[in-house]
Ligand SMILES: NC(=O)C1=CN([C@@H]2O[C@H](COP(=O)(O)OP(=O)(O)OC[C@H]3O[C@@H](n4cnc5c(N)ncnc54)[C@H](OP(=O)(O)O)[C@@H]3O)[C@@H](O)[C@H]2O)C=CC1
């Protein structure tokens with residue numbers, strides 16, 4: 317199977333490499349074109365523009381930072397829309413809001429193409445290991461065509477029906493995750509400021525009812541002050557913002573998420589946006605005057 321891949325950031329690079337390892341022929345494009353070279357070394361071909369990739373491939377996947385990037389790659393000059401048409405499918409796996417996804421879907425369909433939104437749960441390591449959870453919605457025939465690729469990229473795919481359901485599911489999941497990261501950070505800070513050993517707190521958490529892979533993975537690196545980005549904080553804040561907007565639309569009160577969003581915004585304002593989202597701990601620690609170095 318031949319696929320195009322647009323966007324070779326933390327996630328896109330790992331996902332495209334995974335497809336290549338599993339025998340897919342992959343044509344890649346990235347805004348910063350030089351980043352394509354690592355994938356060329358693994359056997360990829362480069363398309364000079366999104367349009368060139370779509371012209372070459374029946375199916376094209378995108379993994380881009382945010383709604384503005386997702387729209388730009390489709391609608392701008394040399395974008396996806398210039399070459400999408402009958403018999404071609406476009407699959408956007410970026411985390412965006414339903415309105416962005418619908419706009420892209422309508423435009424692609426108007427040109428005769430098929431569109432699927434398919435954001436993912438899981439970060440850099442699951443992307444490298446093909447262990448993502450895929451939250452697809454939109455064109456069911458395109459979903460069926462993409463199953464071989466989704467089986468390589470993920471451990472489980474959901475088809476959630478109409479456009480917007482995948483985007484919204486992803487935003488709900490990340491809203492919960494962002495709030496949990498804030499709760500963990502407050503807990504670590506409280507333990508530290510109460511004279512407890514934060515590592516012992518992590519050990520206790522890991523044995524109880526709220527044990528989870530995220531606390532287990534991020535807790536120890538937070539205590540080391542190590543925030544090498546797997547999921548950049550600026551993207552987590554974008555997801556909190558989009559989830560809160562979904563809450564506004566549906567009149568759902570989300571005070572916990574709103575407070576968490578403030579902490580992520582503060583972290584961004586302090587220049588922590590490119591670090592891992594667990595760096596929000598630095599804001600919470602700072603606010604409480606932690607004892608920890
Ligand atoms: N990292 C993670 O753990 C996860 C991330 N996600 C979501 O996946 C998406 C990608 O995340 P991630 O790989 O971490 O992000 P990165 O910041 O590492 O990569 C972002 C990608 O988007 C491209 N891009 C940004 N702006 C534009 C633009 N205006 N036009 C064209 N391309 C653009 C970047 O190109 P360039 O290289 O030129 O800057 C890069 O390829 C996001 O929506 C994120 O929320 C979902 C699950 C997990």
Ligand SMILES: O=CCCC(=O)O
Pocket residue numbers: 411436437438439490547
């Ligand atoms: O959107 C990013 C999600 C990160 C994760 O699921 O670990």
